[in-house]
Amino acid sequence: QERESLEKLAKNSSKWGIVIEKRYGRTYPQVHHASQIVGFTNTENKGLEGLELTLDSTLSPYPELNKEITYGADVHLTLDMKLQYLLDQSVLHIKSEHNPDSIVAMIVESDTGAIRAATSYPWYDPNSYWNSPSEDRTNAFSTLMREPGSVFKIFSLAAQLDSETITPEEQFHCDGSYTFTSDDGGQTTIKCVSPHGDVTPVDMIAKSCNGAVAHWSHNLDSDLFATYLKEFGFTQLYDIQLPGTSSGYLAPVSSWSNRSKETISFGQEIAVTPLQIEGAATAIANGGIKVEPYLIESITDRQGDIIEEHTKVTSQRIIAKEAATTILEGMEKATQSGGTAVKATVDGVRIGAKTGTAQVADETSGGYLNDSYLASTLA
Secondary structure (H helix, E strand, O other), X not given: OHHHHHHHHHHOXXXXXOOOOOOOXXXXXXXXXXXXXXOEEOXXXXXXXXXXXXXXXXXXXXXXXXXXXXXXXXXXXXXXHHHHHHHHHHHHHHHHHHOOOOEEEEEEOOOOOEEEEEEEEOOOOHHHHHHOOHHHHOOHHXXXXXXXXXXXXXXXXXXXXXXXXXXXXXXXXXXXXXXXXXXXXXXXXXXXXXXXXXXXXXXXXXXXXXHHHHHHHOOOOHHHHHHHHHHOOOOOOOOOOOOOOOOOEOOOHHHOOOXXXXXXXXXXXXXXXXXXXXXXXXXXXXXXXXXXXXXXXXXXXOOOOEEEXXXXXXXXXOOOHHHHHHHHHHHHHHOOOOOOOHHHOEOOEOOOOXXXXXXXXXXXXXXXXXXXXXXXXXX
C-alpha cells in the first residue's frame, strides 16, 4: 500500500524525483543481549555471524521456482530473555566491581541441558556491527579454551570416588604443600594457598585443597582418569550450531609427564570451554547422569508446523549417584563459613558452588602470565 501511494505520487508530480529501491536487512531490538549468539546479517540479508550465519539457508532460503515469495523458517531458541537480561545485569555489576578484561557467564538447565542464558562481555550492537572489533562478536562461552583451575577439581574428585580409589571418608593432612615421588624417582611439590589440616573429599571442595586432590589422583590409573574426563565431555564438540565451537584439549596419556595426572587434577594441563564445564556439571547435578547442552528448541515453518525439534539425548551414567552426592555436599559446604564460595550464598536457598582461580598461559614464553588470572564460579 505504501509503495502504491509513492508510485502514484511520483506519477502525479513533475517536481519530485522518487526512486524505489529494494533493500534487505534486519533490526535487532534486544541490542547487545545474546548478540553474539544471534549474530547479524549484511545489507544483502546474508548471515555473517552467530546463528544468522550457521542457519542462513534455513532463515533465508533460496527462492523457489514458480513462487512469488519464498518464506524462511522460524528458529526457536532455548534462551529465556528474562534470565538473559538478569545475567547481563550481573555481568555489569562484575564489571563495575572488578573491571576484568572479559566476562563469560551461562545459565544451563541441569536436567535438560537447555541453555537459558549465555553472554560474552564485551558486547556489541548487531544493528551497527561495523563499529565493533571481531573479538567482541565471539561466543567465548563455546570457543574460548583455558586451563580451568580449581573449579575442575570436582570432576577429578568424581573420578577418584567413582573408581573407588578413595572413599567419602578418606583423610589427607594438608600442611600447605604436598610433595610426591613419581615413578622415575623425581620429586614434585604442589602448594596450597594455606594449610588446611585434616581434609576429607567434602572438605577438599569446600577449602579447595590442591594437595588433597593431587594426592588422591596419584593412585588413579592415568588411562582410567582420561576416560572419565572424556566421558564428562572434555574433548567433546557440542553441536549447538554456533560457529567456532571448540572441543577443548587433553593431551594423549602417552605424552603425559610424571606429574601430569596430579596437575590435571586441579585444573592445569587441560584446556576446556565454559560450555564443557557446564555440560560436565549436569552429571553432578543429575546424580551421575550427564545431558548435553543445546541451544535450538525447534524449527517451524510459516504455518507453525514443526520442521525440526530437539530430542533430549542423555549419555550413559558417568559416575555413581553416591559420588555425585558427596560432591554436592562439598559444594554446599563451600558456600558456608570457612568455604571458598561464601559470596555465592542466597538467603533461604540451598546453594552449592565451586570456585577457581587459574593462571593464564603466556603463549610467548610457554609459562604463565604474572598479572593475569581466570576467576570462575560454578554453582
